[in-house]
Amino acid sequence: MELNIYRLATDVSKSGSEIEQSYIDIVKEVKKSIKIPVAVKIGPFFSSIAWMASQLDKAGADGLVLFNRFYQPDIDLESLEVVPNVLLSTPNAMRLPLRWIAIIYNRIKADIAATSGISSEKDVIKMIMAGAKVTQMLSCLLKFGIGRIADVNKELKNWMELNEYESLDQMRGSMSYKNVADPSQFERANYMKELVSYR
Numbered sequence: 001m002e003l004n005i006y007r008l009a010t011d012v013s014k015s016g017s018e019i020e021q022s023y024i025d026i027v028k029e030v031k032k033s034i035k036i037p038v039a040v041k042i043g044p045f046f047s048s049i050a051w052m053a054s055q056l057d058k059a060g061a062d063g064l065v066l067f068n069r070f071y072q073p074d075i076d077l078e079s080l081e082v083v084p085n086v087l088l089s090t091p092n093a094m095r096l097p098l099r100w101i102a103i104i105y106n107r108i109k110a111d112i113a114a115t116s117g118i119s120s121e122k123d124v125i126k127m128i129m130a131g132a133k134v135t136q137m138l139s140c141l142l143k144f145g146i147g148r149i150a151d152v153n154k155e156l157k158n159w160m161e162l163n164e165y166e167s168l169d170q171m172r173g174s175m176s177y178k179n180v181a182d183p184s185q186f187e188r189a190n191y192m193k194e195l196v197s198y199r
Contacts, residue, residue, distance in 0.1 A: 039113060
């Protein structure tokens with residue numbers, strides 16, 4: 001079961017630690033009530049994502065889904081009303097979960113699912129190499145139809161054969177924080193290098 005916890009912290013009297021504890025408490029209560037595996041879908045808005053991942057893992061989460069894309073309203077300047085405005089994710093959205101999946105891979109027991117911006121076999125490969133157990137797609141299916149899944153699977157299989165991978169397990173986590181030669185590439189230390197590389 002995917003437990004999608006969506007708490008927008010609008011109360012100025014509540015601290016971040018109180019909000020975080022409420023997530024942990026929810027997971028504990030759900031795990032007490034059901035016997036099937038529970039994957040917890042969270043957003044990226046915590047003071048320490050790595051710590052939060054470890055706490056949800058300790059609370060009994062069988063998996064973590066990174067990351068929830070929270071509803072972002074817009075303002076209609078004609079009607080002067082707050083209106084829904086759903087924006088489909090693009091491949092650029094996968095950078096945030098990619099980084100955090102790579103950082104927490106093999107540091108928690110829970111499996112990790114990647115979501116946001118995944119639309120091609122290359123996106124799937126990157127997420128698996130970062131450490132994801134599975135990937136999720138929605139926006140590209142809304143754009144291109146359900147047949148896109150078969151196309152991605154075929155392209156993934158071709159890439160794996162070409163690069164001599166026998167299984168997803170063989171590539172899983174190979175480009176994680178733990179396994180890359182320079183883990184600082186996932187940190188802010190690489191910020192200036194990134195700016196210089198922009199053309």
